Structure formats: C-alpha cells, structure tokens
Amino acid sequence: MASITPSRRVRRTPFSDGVEAAGVKGYTVYNHMLLASVFRSAEEDYRHLKSAVQVWDVSCERQVELRGPDAGRLMQMLTPRDLRGMLPGMCYYVPVVDGTGGMLNDPVALMLSDDRYWVSIADSDLLLWIKGLAHALYLDVIVDEPDVSPLAIQGPKADELAARVFGDSVKDLRFFRYGYFNFQGQMMLVARSGYSKQGGFEVYVEGSQNGMPLWNALMEAGKDLDVHAGCPSAIERIEGGLLSYGNDMTRDNTPHECGLGKFCSTQAAIGCVGRDALLRVAKEGPVKQIRALSFEGDLPPCDRLWRIVEKGNVIGQVTSAAKSPDFDTNVAIGMVRMTHWNEGTKVQVDTQDGLRTATVHEKFWI
Amino acid sequence: MASITPSRRVRRTPFSDGVEAAGVKGYTVYNHMLLASVFRSAEEDYRHLKSAVQVWDVSCERQVELRGPDAGRLMQMLTPRDLRGMLPGMCYYVPVVDGTGGMLNDPVALMLSDDRYWVSIADSDLLLWIKGLAHALYLDVIVDEPDVSPLAIQGPKADELAARVFGDSVKDLRFFRYGYFNFQGQMMLVARSGYSKQGGFEVYVEGSQNGMPLWNALMEAGKDLDVHAGCPSAIERIEGGLLSYGNDMTRDNTPHECGLGKFCSTQAAIGCVGRDALLRVAKEGPVKQIRALSFEGDLPPCDRLWRIVEKGNVIGQVTSAAKSPDFDTNVAIGMVRMTHWNEGTKVQVDTQDGLRTATVHEKFWI
Numbered sequence: 001m002a003s004i005t006p007s008r009r010v011r012r013t014p015f016s017d018g019v020e021a022a023g024v025k026g027y028t029v030y031n032h033m034l035l036a037s038v039f040r041s042a043e044e045d046y047r048h049l050k051s052a053v054q055v056w057d058v059s060c061e062r063q064v065e066l067r068g069p070d071a072g073r074l075m076q077m078l079t080p081r082d083l084r085g086m087l088p089g090m091c092y093y094v095p096v097v098d099g100t101g102g103m104l105n106d107p108v109a110l111m112l113s114d115d116r117y118w119v120s121i122a123d124s125d126l127l128l129w130i131k132g133l134a135h136a137l138y139l140d141v142i143v144d145e146p147d148v149s150p151l152a153i154q155g156p157k158a159d160e161l162a163a164r165v166f167g168d169s170v171k172d173l174r175f176f177r178y179g180y181f182n183f184q185g186q187m188m189l190v191a192r193s194g195y196s197k198q199g200g201f202e203v204y205v206e207g208s209q210n211g212m213p214l215w216n217a218l219m220e221a222g223k224d225l226d227v228h229a230g231c232p233s234a235i236e237r238i239e240g241g242l243l244s245y246g247n248d249m250t251r252d253n254t255p256h257e258c259g260l261g262k263f264c265s266t267q268a269a270i271g272c273v274g275r276d277a278l279l280r281v282a283k284e285g286p287v288k289q290i291r292a293l294s295f296e297g298d299l300p301p302c303d304r305l306w307r308i309v310e311k312g313n314v315i316g317q318v319t320s321a322a323k324s325p326d327f328d329t330n331v332a333i334g335m336v337r338m339t340h341w342n343e344g345t346k347v348q349v350d351t352q353d354g355l356r357t358a359t360v361h362e363k364f365w366i
Numbered sequence: 367m368a369s370i371t372p373s374r375r376v377r378r379t380p381f382s383d384g385v386e387a388a389g390v391k392g393y394t395v396y397n398h399m400l401l402a403s404v405f406r407s408a409e410e411d412y413r414h415l416k417s418a419v420q421v422w423d424v425s426c427e428r429q430v431e432l433r434g435p436d437a438g439r440l441m442q443m444l445t446p447r448d449l450r451g452m453l454p455g456m457c458y459y460v461p462v463v464d465g466t467g468g469m470l471n472d473p474v475a476l477m478l479s480d481d482r483y484w485v486s487i488a489d490s491d492l493l494l495w496i497k498g499l500a501h502a503l504y505l506d507v508i509v510d511e512p513d514v515s516p517l518a519i520q521g522p523k524a525d526e527l528a529a530r531v532f533g534d535s536v537k538d539l540r541f542f543r544y545g546y547f548n549f550q551g552q553m554m555l556v557a558r559s560g561y562s563k564q565g566g567f568e569v570y571v572e573g574s575q576n577g578m579p580l581w582n583a584l585m586e587a588g589k590d591l592d593v594h595a596g597c598p599s600a601i602e603r604i605e606g607g608l609l610s611y612g613n614d615m616t617r618d619n620t621p622h623e624c625g626l627g628k629f630c631s632t633q634a635a636i637g638c639v640g641r642d643a644l645l646r647v648a649k650e651g652p653v654k655q656i657r658a659l660s661f662e663g664d665l666p667p668c669d670r671l672w673r674i675v676e677k678g679n680v681i682g683q684v685t686s687a688a689k690s691p692d693f694d695t696n697v698a699i700g701m702v703r704m705t706h707w708n709e710g711t712k713v714q715v716d717t718q719d720g721l722r723t724a725t726v727h728e729k730f731w732i
Contacts, residue, residue, distance in 0.1 A: 028371045
C-alpha cells in the first residue's frame with residue numbers, strides 16, 4: 001500500500017509525537033487530520049483492545065462550539081432528536097440531516113451550559129453547515145472550532161487506568177455522561193463514551209499544550225495494565241455494529257435507513273431541519289436498512305462500495321468488512337432492501353474480486 | 367512514513383485503476399478522496415512535469431452544482447468577486463468567505479448557463495456551507511455533488527496531447543475558458559486551467575464510467591510525448607506561488623492576506639457574505655500577507671505550521687516548503703507581518719528541527 005504524504009493540510013494533533021513514538025504503521029485522514037489506523041497489526045491491536053486498555057488519539061473528532069443566546073435553538077435545529085431533556089453533563093448522539101433528511105454527520109453533542117454546546121463530529125465539515133445556517137438566519141451565536149482534542153481510553157481495563165490518573169470518582173460516570181476531573185491541577189472534561197464496545201472514556205483535552213502530558217501520564221500509569229497506543233478497530237466496530245459516517249452512511253441515507261430511527265423524535269423536535277421529510281419517512285418506514293452481513297472465505301479490502309445484486313437488480317450495498325478472529329467469519333456492514341433484510345437471507349455481493357455470497361443478520365455480533 | 371489504510375470513506379476515483387497501474391507510491395486525502403502525491407519520486411515527477419506532459423487524477427476537485435432560478439444569486443452570495451461579467455464558457459477563481467471574511471475555500475466556478483454553475487472546490491466541504499445558506503434562505507436552487515471528476519493534462523506538451531484526443535480546436539481555448547469537445551462520440555467539458563504553471567487543461571468528466579476510457583486514450587495518444595501519470599507537484603506549485611487551501615490559508619485568513627485582494631471587488635459584489643468585513647479590510651489593508659520565502663540548507667518536511675519569530679514575538683508563519691532543484695534553494699510559502707514583508711528581509715523560522723533563517727521575497731520564482 002502507498003504511503004501517506006505529509007503536509008500541513010493533513011493536520012497533526014497534540015498527540016502526534018506520542019503516536020509516532022508508539023510506532024504507528026498506518027494512517028487514515030479524518031476531518032483533515034491524521035488518525036492512526038494500525039500500530040502492531042490490525043489483529044494484534046484488536047485482541048489487545050478486547051483484553052487490556054488502549055489510549056487513542058481521536059483528536060480528529062473535532063469540536064464545533066455553539067456559544068450564545070441562540071445556541072440551544074440552533075442545536076435543536078440541527079437534529080431530529082428531541083433535546084428538551086438535555087442538561088449540562090449529558091452527551092447525546094445526534095443524527096444531523098439536511099432538508100431532505102439526508103445524513104450530514106452523526107456527532108455526539110455535549111451540553112456545556114444553557115448557551116454553550118460542543119458538537120463532536122464525524123468526518124464531514126459540519127462546521128460549515130452550522131455556520132451557514134447561523135449566518136443566514138442571523139442567529140445570535142458564535143460557531144467555531146475550539147482547540148479541543150479528544151483522547152480516548154478504551155478497553156476492559158479503561159476504568160482502572162482512568163481512575164489512576166483522574167481519581168476513583170471517574171468510575172462513577174454513567175454512559176454518555178461527562179464530568180470534570182483534576183489532572184495535574186487542571187480540570188478536564190471526561191465523558192464515558194468512545195468508538196468501541198469495550199467501554200471507556202473520552203477526555204476532551206482543551207489546549208494543545210496539555211495533550212502530551214496527559215498522554216504520557218496515561219502511558220506511565222498503565223504500564224502494569226499493558227496499556228498501548230491504539231486506535232478505532234475496524235474489526236471490533238463492525239462486530240459491534242458501530243456505523244462510520246462516510247463508510248456506512250452518507251448524505252444519500254436517512255437516519256431511519258441507518259437504524260437510527262430511535263434517535264429521531266421528529267414530531268417533538270420542533271424547528272429541526274429535515275422535519276417534513278423525516279416525518280414522512282417515519283410514517284412509511286425505510287425500504288432499506290443497515291444490516292450485519294457475514295461472508296465465508298477470503299475477501300479483498302472493502303475500499304469501495306460493494307453492490308448487492310440479484311438478477312441484475314441492485315438490492316443493497318456492503319460498505320465495511322473485516323475478518324473477525326473471534327467470530328471466525330468476515331463481519332460486514334451493509335444496507336439491504338426490505339425484500340432481503342430478514343435473518344439468514346443469502347445474497348450475492350459484487351466485490352472487486354468477483355461475486356461472493358453473504359448472509360444477512362438482524363443483529364450484530366457484540 | 368506510514369501507509370494509508372483503505373476504506374470506502376476515503377473514496378477511490380473513476381481513475382484509481384489507472385493511478386494504481388501507473389505505480390503510485392504516495393497519497394494524500396483531499397475532499398474525502400484519494401489524491402496521488404508521488405509516482406516515481408517528487409523530483410523526477412517535477413522534472414517530468416516541466417519538460418513533457420502528465421495526466422493527473424484530480425477527481426478530488428469535487429464539484430458543487432447550483433441549479434435553479436436562484437443559482438446566480440446564490441453564486442454571487444458566495445464570493446466577494448464581482449460576477450456580473452461572467453458568462454457561460456468562463457471559469458472564475460472565486461475566494462469564498464464567511465461572515466467575517468475568513469476563507470472557507472478557494473474554488474474555481476464554472477458558469478454552465480444562467481441557472482446552473484459548478485463550483486470546483488479545494489479541500490473543505492463547501493457543499494455544506496452552500497446547502498446551509500440555500501436552506502436557511504429558502505432559495506429556489508438545488509445544491510448537490512454531481513458525478514463529475516476532473517482529469518488534468520499538464521505540462522509543456524499538454525496542448526499537443528489534448529489536440530490528439532480532442533482535436534486541434536482545443537488549442538484555441540483561452541486561459542480560464544472552457545468549451546465542449548468530442549471524445550469518442552461524447553461531448554466533454556474541457557477548460558484551460560490546472561494547478562501548475564506549466565499550462566494545460568482540465569477535463570470535467572461526467573459519469574464515472576467515462577473515466578478510464580479517457581485516461582487510457584490519453585496514455586495511448588501520448589506515448590511518443592513521454593506522457594506519464596502525475597499529480598500536483600509541491601515543488602512546482604510553491605515555485606509558482608500557487609496557494610493550497612488548508613496549507614497556506616485557512617478560515618483564519620482573509621483573501622487580502624492571501625494576496626487575493628485582486629479577486630475581491632467587494633464594493634460591487636452586492637449581497638456577498640462577508641461584505642462588511644472585507645470592505646473594512648480593503649480600506650485598511652492587511653497587516654500580514656502571503657510571501658515567498660527561501661531557505662538554505664536542509665529542511666525537515668513542512669508537515670505543520672512553522673512560526674516566524676523575532677525576540678519572542680510571532681511575526682508570521684511558513685506553511686509549505688520544498689527543495690527546488692531548478693532554483694537550488696528551498697522554496698516556501700508563508701504569511702509575514704508588514705514589518706518584515708519587504709524583499710530581502712531575513713527572518714527566523716521555528717521548525718521541528720530548530721530555528722532556520724529564511725529570506726522573504728515579494729515575488730515567487732515562476
């Protein structure tokens with residue numbers, strides 16, 4: 001595989017020195033920023049994530065900050081999820097859609113106060129969408145990207161490691177809640193969240209200069225826990241059915257197609273963009289939906305959309321796939337038409353190496 | 367350097383098969399898409415670009431299409447450049463700014479007809495900004511990304527190669543004008559433009575399936591011209607002072623700071639976003655501006671912003687640098703405060719390998 005060429009445009013992060021020292025072997029680019037993709041090997045990283053604890057540089061989860069009297073109104077405008085129950089200390093997973101209900105991003109929103117939110121974004125410049133709305137509507141709100149870089153602590157020993165650095169009370173955090181915890185005299189925002197099913201935290205590090213001290217402290221404190229630098233594991237996230245914006249969903253898809261209907265209380269989300277379109281979708285139900293798929297045998301890398309075909313018709317697509325050591329099959333994520341989305345349906349998938357048979361599943365593996 | 371990890375999110379292009387067959391060695395990611403960065407070596411690619419002809423997969427210059435009765439109004443809203451003289455057949459380089467005059471992108475706009483434009487974007491999701499404005503203002507316009515992928519023909523022999531494939535009349539195209547030319551029975555939009563100073567064309571290929579036939583035809587027709595697969599050359603574009611969005615300018619910068627004041631006729635550009643801020647800037651003039659800089663000796667890769675410092679104060683930044691074989695120096699692009707921006711000023715630059723001395727120049731090399 002070709003190497004990645006350095007430039008300022010593909011931004012380094014406050015933790016890049018640590019990532020390099022840990023021997024990163026592969027990168028991807030996410031929100032114009034480097035995101036490590038492999039350290040030892042995809043399989044070794046995956047096994048370690050499931051058995052120990054990893055520190056992930058996920059700075060590429062950039063924040064969009066909304067600040068000002070209209071921040072709350074704008075936040076509700078962005079998503080069909082009903083935000084009326086949201087309070088400071090809470091994180092909400094919020095599908096963001098355009099006027100036709102097409103997904104623009106699937107961020108996690110943090111309410112910092114009545115008039116201040118962070119939107120922790122997936123891989124699209126959601127800042128520009130939000131700025132466009134705020135500008136055109138003359139909203140009284142500042143929309144910008146602050147100097148905040150998330151660092152994730154993930155794995156079964158994440159609680160233990162986090163407690164050593166932030167104190168035992170960090171263990172009391174509930175899922176998708178955040179609190180402020182002391183690190184070397186500074187209060188840091190720590191949330192119980194992260195892009196794996198292994199549990200753990202994300203520390204929203206404010207100020208680039210505070211990045212490496214935290215990285216080093218975690219590495220030092222976790223030595224006997226076998227802490228390693230890591231990164232989101234394609235295998236593990238597919239097993240767990242964690243979708244990836246740009247891979248498994250794009251502007252072409254509604255949240256309902258993505259299985260995110262449960263996050264859409266569109267009737268209640270007064271003022272949200274895409275409301276009319278999504279009310280219609282909610283009424284009729286989607287005609288295709290995200291599904292788990294399994295493949296036997298060897299697969300080429302899923303670096304492009306694979307069409308699911310039947311008698312010359314396209315009845316779906318596969319957008320992520322990886323060989324799963326734990327489940328002894330190739331695990332995959334795709335979108336399948338309702339005619340074929342029931343458990344156990346066999347379908348033909350058109351990969352760059354030819355047709356392969358896959359089995360549709362209604363549930364993911366973990 | 368680490369390798370780049372394949373995924374659907376980092377999109378392949380209609381020409382990826384050709385790029386791979388040509389032995390691509392390095393990639394970057396641009397608008398969520400693969401962009402080749404090196405084939406033989408940076409220097410060999412550069413020498414070849416200046417002496418022969420190259421075919422570049424610049425599909426990553428994605429198009430945003432504006433279509434509908436309000437397309438013209440929206441297009442003028444996007445840029446401080448006066449578009450009243452724009453006609454079908456013309457390409458305009460258009461700085462796009464936010465409400466404070468900060469650069470969001472520096473695309474090339476093509477007027478296709480009174481109610482239809484393509485905006486050929488640099489590396490930010492300008493689609494989201496434009497969709498946000500159009501949605502919030504209830505404009506009667508459709509904003510979307512069509513299946514259009516530019517292929518560039520660049521180098522001193524570009525006219526000869528293009529003429530062999532599109533006919534001699536393509537040579538009559540003036541700079542930043544486009545026309546439709548026949549290729550295998552299909553009319554293709556060809557513009558005289560491209561991200562080098564060597565001259566050439568960009569073919570806006572509509573329909574992914576039409577990509578490889580054109581690629582192959584160009585490679586076949588150009589054999590005796592020593593045609594090669596190529597890509598934008600960092601060395602050549604720095605020598606020529608071609609700015610790169612995300613490298614040399616960001617939302618922090620006004621067009622005036624970027625030396626793009628000549629494209630801002632803000633007084634005349636009624637209705638453009640950022641008008642008030644830019645009228646103020648135009649009146650006062652920028653306090654820092656893009657400059658060429660040269661460095662003697664060896665430099666590390668410019669993969670991050672290098673601050674220009676004097677007595678503990680930051681007086682500018684360097685954002686692109688490369689060793690130039692033809693000019694026997696390191697050529698660089700930076701932004702320098704007015705106190706230090708005159709020809710010949712020596713400045714200290716803080717690189718990851720320590721302080722280096724640079725000389726400020728008022729003109730680029732080519």
